[in-house]
Amino acid sequence: MQRDNDRIIEELQEEIDHYQLIFDYTYGATVVVDPDGYIIDINKPYLDFLDVSYGAIIGTHCTKILGDSRLHIVAQTGKAEMNQVQTINNQQVLARRIPVKQGGKVVAAVGQVIFEDIRQIASLARKYSLLESKVKHYEQELRHLRSTRYSFDSIVGESKPMHRIKKEALTATSNSFPVLITGESGTGKEIFAQAIHHESRRSVHPFIRINCAAIPRELMESELFGYEKGAFTGARNDGKPGKFEMAHRGTIFLDEIGELPLEMQPKLLRVLEEKEFERVGGTRVIRSDFRLIAATNRNLAQMVSEGSFRSDLYYRINVIHLHLPALRKRREDIPLLSRHLLGLIADKEGLHGVSLSPDAEELLSGYTWPGNVRELSNCLERAVASMAGSALTEDDLPFCMQQFSERKETLRHSSLKEALNDAEKNIISATLQEESFNKAKAARRLGIHRTLLYKKIDKYGISAKSA
Structure with a gap:
């Protein structure tokens, strides 16, 4: 009988030790008081914060050691107090106080210091404010990106060539296949690209334009795919999303694709085939659901035969081909x-x-x-x-x-x-x-x-x- 009792006591002690370990590793400094405000338990982070021993604090009233504590008041009223500024040892901290009820009666109150120093709160508030302003900025950018300037109403022309090309372009709005728009400079290739996006199911999402001829060769990859913090000298501290990332669920328009450097073409091909990529300097795989529209005034088929444009990339982008007539x-x-x-x-x-x-x-x-x-x-x-x-x-x-x-x-x-x-x-x-x-x-x-x-x-x- 004694042996059974010893075993039960041992198991209970193990369980108590287990819960004490969890209590000690609970996030934040935590203390428990009885209904009269006397401390009945406290975890290690709080002891370290107060720089006292467990035995010295148990049974002490909370107001004697926890500064302007209101735990005893919470234990009396049964009303929780959340995120209250409290002064302990001449240091401001943020605390929350929660009553513990059993059978409708308050049997204890738990207090927890959420932050070790009020300055952390100010720092977090500044970070939150900065983040909020960034979000507003990106929301404005997104609204701008989503609003295309041109629709099919912007395309003026009643000639047979224009009726034909508008009909072909309208057909392209019902799917997400890649579109290649060719034609001489000034024929309105971007207007057609925007019109297709405007009439497609992707119209509520971004239309991202990038001119392949206007970007320096050494910056092309970071512009298309983005970069992580510290990827190269002069990189932004928080990194930067690339055009393909920004085009998620929308349309990316690669203007003057014939000027794309040969070494970038296999990387573009991989993104078109797999719809995934990594930022420059990063390892995280980013997936993007986009529709590609490309445009050029060059003869890509001739460039393929000359070896200045990859044939596999040409076939990948040339699914729907719209050739705009010269004026x-x-x-x-x-x-x-x-x-x-x-x-x-x-x-x-x-x-x-x-x-x-x-x-x-x-x-x-x-x-x-x-x-x-x-x-x-x-x-x-x-x-x-x-x-x-x-x-x-x-x-x-x-x-x-x-x-x-x-x-x-x-x-x-x-x-x-x-x-x-x-x-x-x-x-x-x-x-x-x-x-x-x-x-x-x-x-x-x-x-x-x-x-x-x-x-x-x-x-x-x-x-x-x-x-």
């Missing part, structure tokens, strides 16, 4: 488009009653527009800036347009060879102007070798000033 291929849209752009310019400048005269409309419709819609918009802006009346006439159009009008008259009396030379000179000059006299880009646009372009520039006496 000269849809001349019947030029009057409508000119009036539309003129209206936008007038609204922006606060002008009223601005119109397009028949002679100006005829000249605009006959021009070749190597810079496409972008060049047309620029031409109209320049004309509005210098126009005298409310009707934009042929005389208000830029000098290059005036020259074009005069050349049309000259061509009527020229030989075929003269006409061809004149046309070639004009096309080269306009292309150089469109590409800011970058001869490498102009040669690619014209589909000729750079050496041949130099010869023709010399032949026709074309300079940056004349172009």
